[in-house]
Amino acid sequence: MNKIIHDFIKEIDSRNSHEPEFMQAVREVSEDLIPYIVGQKIYHGKNILMRMIEPERVVMFRVNWIDDSGEIRVNRGYRVEMNSAIGPYKGGLRFHPTVNLSILKFLAFEQVFKNSLTTLPMGGGKGGSDFDPKNKSDGEVMRFCQSFMTELYRHIGPNTDIPAGDIGVGGREIGYLFGQYKRLKNEFTGVLTGKGVSWGGSLIRPEATGYGTVYFAEDMLNHIGDSIKGKTVTISGSGNVAQYAAEKCIHLGAKVLTMSDSSGYVFDKDGIHEEKLNYIMDIKNNKRGRISDYIKKYPKAEFKKNKTPWEVKCEIALPSATQNELNGDDAKLLVKNGCICVAEGANMPCNSDAIKTFKFNKVLFAPGKASNAGGVAVSGLEMAQNSLRYSWSREEVDEKLKEIMIKIHKKCLKHGKTKDYIDYGKGANISAFIKVADAMLAQGVV
Numbered sequence: 513m514n515k516i517i518h519d520f521i522k523e524i525d526s527r528n529s530h531e532p533e534f535m536q537a538v539r540e541v542s543e544d545l546i547p548y549i550v551g552q553k554i555y556h557g558k559n560i561l562m563r564m565i566e567p568e569r570v571v572m573f574r575v576n577w578i579d580d581s582g583e584i585r586v587n588r589g590y591r592v593e594m595n596s597a598i599g600p601y602k603g604g605l606r607f608h609p610t611v612n613l614s615i616l617k618f619l620a621f622e623q624v625f626k627n628s629l630t631t632l633p634m635g636g637g638k639g640g641s642d643f644d645p646k647n648k649s650d651g652e653v654m655r656f657c658q659s660f661m662t663e664l665y666r667h668i669g670p671n672t673d674i675p676a677g678d679i680g681v682g683g684r685e686i687g688y689l690f691g692q693y694k695r696l697k698n699e700f701t702g703v704l705t706g707k708g709v710s711w712g713g714s715l716i717r718p719e720a721t722g723y724g725t726v727y728f729a730e731d732m733l734n735h736i737g738d739s740i741k742g743k744t745v746t747i748s749g750s751g752n753v754a755q756y757a758a759e760k761c762i763h764l765g766a767k768v769l770t771m772s773d774s775s776g777y778v779f780d781k782d783g784i785h786e787e788k789l790n791y792i793m794d795i796k797n798n799k800r801g802r803i804s805d806y807i808k809k810y811p812k813a814e815f816k817k818n819k820t821p822w823e824v825k826c827e828i829a830l831p832s833a834t835q836n837e838l839n840g841d842d843a844k845l846l847v848k849n850g851c852i853c854v855a856e857g858a859n860m861p862c863n864s865d866a867i868k869t870f871k872f873n874k875v876l877f878a879p880g881k882a883s884n885a886g887g888v889a890v891s892g893l894e895m896a897q898n899s900l901r902y903s904w905s906r907e908e909v910d911e912k913l914k915e916i917m918i919k920i921h922k923k924c925l926k927h928g929k930t931k932d933y934i935d936y937g938k939g940a941n942i943s944a945f946i947k948v949a950d951a952m953l954a955q956g957v958v
Contacts, residue, residue, distance in 0.1 A: 517546050524565055531614030533835060537621050537860060538565055540867070544941040548927075560949045564624065567617065569593040573663045575641060577656040580649055589660050591639035591667055591675075594620035597951035600671055601637030602627055602888060604678030607685065611640045615835070619678075619859055623888070625944035626881040629920045632892035637673055639664070645680050646800070657688035665693050670701040670898070676891050677706040679834065682752065683718075702898025705891035709903075714894035716909040717887075722756025722857060723910070724886015724917050725830060725878075729855040730764065731921040732876045732936070738852075741765035746826040748772045749833035750796050750803050753857045753884065757830050758789050770821035772833065773803040777821040780806075780813040825849040832857030840865025847873045856880035867937065874933050882920050882940040889916045 524538055542561065549555045571591040579585055590613065593601045603623040606616070616638045624636030641660060645653050668675060677686050686706045693703055700712075707713035716723070730740050743766045747754050750771045758768045767783040771792060780788065791809055795801040804815045822829065822842035829851050831838045835858065843866035846854070854870055855878040856862060862870070862877075870877040890913055897903055904912075920940075928939020 513547055513550070516550065517543060520546060520561075524562070528614075528617075531617060533614045533860075534617040534621065536836075536864065537618040540864060540937070541621075541625070541941050544938040545945055548942050548945075554953070555949055558953065560952060561945075563952065564595060564945075564948065565621065567592050567594045567620065568596060570613070570617075571639075571664075571667050572613070575643065575656065575660050575663070577652070577659045579652050585656075587641050587643040587656070589639070589641045589663060590616050591664060591673070592616045592620040592637055593667075593673055594636045594638070595624045595948060595952075596635035597948050597955060598628060599633035599635045600669075601673035602634035602676070602891065603636055603638040604640075604676045605681045605685075605689075606638070606640035606678040607643045607645050607680030608640070609642055609644045611642045616640060618835070622859055622881050624948060625941060626885045627888055627892075628944035628947045629882055629923060629940060630885050630889040630892060630916055631919055632889065632916075634674075634888065634892055637675075638678075639675060640678065640681070643680075645685065650684070653685060654688045657685055658692040661689045661692040662696065664689075665696050668693075668703055670703050670895075674702065674891075674895060675704055676888070679751070682706075683708060702895050705894045707894070712894075712898055714890055714897055714909055715904070715906040716913060717890050717894055718752060719756040719759070720890035720913055721753045721884050721887030722758070722832070723760045724889065724913055725753070725757050725832070725855050725857040725883045726760040726764065727886065727914055727917040728878050728883040728921060729828060729830070729853055729876075731918060732855070732878060732934075733853060735921075735925070735934070736876070739764075740828065743767070743827040744769055744825070745828045745830060746770045746821045746824050747830045747832055747857075748777070748821055748837060748861070749831075749858065750792055751833075753887075754830075754832040755789065755793055755796070757832055757857050758784060758792075759786070761828075761830075762786055762789065766828070769826060770824055771803060771806075772821055775802050775804055776815055776817040776819050778803055778806045778813050778815050779821065779824055780810060782812065822846055826851055828853045828855075830855055830857050831861035833861060834858055835860045836863045838862045838866050840869055842866060843869035847875060852876060854878070855883040857884050859884065871933070871935065871937075876934070877936060878924075879937045879940055881944065882924055882936060885920055886913055886917060889913060
C-alpha cells in the first residue's frame with residue numbers, strides 16, 4: 513500500500529512539483545483515500561482521485577487599475593474551477609500578496625471536499641488576486657474590483673460558478689464586485705455570496721465560519737461527554753473567522769485568551785469578554801488597525817510581537833488565520849500544556865507534522881474541510897434564498913447551520929471511528945470523496 517501511495521503522489525508531483533501548498537493537500541488526502549479506494553471495487557481502477565486532483569478549468573488574467581496618484585498598476589487574477597460533479601463551482605476569492613496558483617489550487621481542492629460534506633449541491637472552486645487591499649483607499653479598492661470583475665464575469669454565473677469572500681475580500685469588496693457584475697450583465701442574480709443583507713445577502717453569513725468551527729468543536733467534545741463551557745481557548749487571527757469563533761466561545765461559556773494578526777498576538781489572562789471583543793472588532797473592521805492596539809485600552813494584557821499564540825496554555829485551540837501557521841513544535845507544546853481539542857477555523861492552518869502529533873497523542877482534531885465548512889454552508893443557504901427571492905430569519909439560518917455541522921460531524925464519525933480514537937481527517941476525506949466520486953462515475957468520463 514505504501515508503494516501504491518508513493519507512486520501515485522510521485523506521478524502527481526511530476527506535474528505540480530512547483531506548487532508546494534497544493535501538493536501538501538494532495539498528499540494528506542491521498543494517504544487517507546488510496547487505501548479506501550483500493551478496497552472498493554466500484555472505485556478501484558477508475559483513476560477517480562487523479563481526475564479529482566486535476567482542475568476542470570483554470571483561468572488566469574491581467575488586472576489593470578489606476579491608483580489615487582494616477583499610476584497604472586498591474587495585478588494577476590485567477591479562478592480555479594476544480595470540480596462541478598455535484599453542483600456549480602463554489603468557493604471564495606482571496607486578495608492577498610501571497611496569492612498564487614499553488615495556494616488557489618490547494619484551496620479549490622479542499623473546497624471540493626468541504627462542499628461535499630455540507631450535503632448541499634455545490635462543486636468546488638477558488639480564485640483571487642495578488643492585490644493587497646490593506647492601506648488602499650476605498651476608491652482604489654473599487655477600481656481594482658471593477659477591473660477584476662470585468663474579466664471574471666465571463667466565467668461565472670448563478671448556475672455556473674458562484675464566488676464568495678475570503679482573506680482580503682469582505683463586504684466592501686463583495687459590494688464593488690457585485691455592482692460591476694450587475695452593470696456588465698444587466699441582471700440581478702445570486703452570482704456572489706456574502707452580499708449585504710439589504711441586497712440579497714443572508715443573515716449569519718459573516719458569523720458562519722467562526723460559529724460553525726465552534727459548533728463542530730462542541731460536537732466533538734459532546735461525543736466524549738465533555739463541553740466547551742468553562743474551557744480555556746486560544747485563537748489565532750483577528751479577522752472574520754477569528755472574531756466570530758471568539759464570540760461563539762464566549763456565548764457558550766468558554767474563556768478566550770488570545771487573538772492575533774501578522775504582527776503578533778495579544779494574551780489576556782483575564783479573558784477576552786464581549787466588550788473586549790467588540791473593541792477588537794472596531795480596531796480590525798472599522799479602524800483597520802493592528803491587534804497590538806488592544807493593550808492601549810486593556811494594559812493588563814500582553815502583546816507578543818512576531819509570535820503565534822500556541823505557546824499559551826489552553827484546553828482548546830482554534831487556528832483561524834492562514835495556512836501552515838501551526839507546526840509540529842507548536843503542536844507538541846500544545847499537547848504538553850494540556851490541549852485536548854483543536855478545530856481548524858482557517859484552511860489547512862496545521863501542517864503535516866502538527867496533524868501527526870495531534871493524532872499520535874489522541875487529541876481531538878478537526879480538519880478545516882469539516883470544521884470551517886459553516887461559511888460555505890451558509891453561502892449555500894444564501895444561494896437558496898436568492899433563488900426563492902426570500903430571506904430566512906437569523907434564528908432560522910443559525911439553526912440550519914447547527915444542523916449542517918451536526919451532519920458533518922456524523923459523517924466524519926462514520927468513516928473515522930476506530931477502537932480508541934476518531935480520525936476526523938480520514939472520516940471527512942472518505943465521506944466527502946464518496947459523494948463526489950459517485951457523481952463523477954454516473955456522469956461518465958468528462
